[in-house]
Amino acid sequence: MREEKVPAVYILASKRHGTLYVGVTSDLCSRIAAHKQGSIPGFTRKYKVKMLVWYEFPGSMEEAIRREKQLKEWQRGWKVELIENLNPIWRDLFEEMCGAWVE
Numbered sequence: 001m002r003e004e005k006v007p008a009v010y011i012l013a014s015k016r017h018g019t020l021y022v023g024v025t026s027d028l029c030s031r032i033a034a035h036k037q038g039s040i041p042g043f044t045r046k047y048k049v050k051m052l053v054w055y056e057f058p059g060s061m062e063e064a065i066r067r068e069k070q071l072k073e074w075q076r077g078w079k080v081e082l083i084e085n086l087n088p089i090w091r092d093l094f095e096e097m098c099g100a101w102v103e
Helices: 028-037 061-073 076-086 094-098
Strands: 008-013 020-025 051-056
Touching (some): 008 061, 008 076, 020 028, 051 094
Antiparallel strands (some): 008 051
């Protein structure tokens, strides 16, 4: 049985200190799995940006979208600091967050 949708903002990386992508979704595990499978066309597939390195759960989708826009405006150094405050070694947080996730 699927869980209720929960708004999330996330950052993906191609590798430690690699290419970054900021996104928003209502189903974090499903979205990250799609990025990992390469089924989402565009930037993340082109640049192989698949590692979940940071995420947060704002209270509503409106807040999540506002936060995503804010992070997209940030300088790269600020994003790196945000990531390293949660995830200093840039490990992929997908399994920790989603376990053996299956769609």
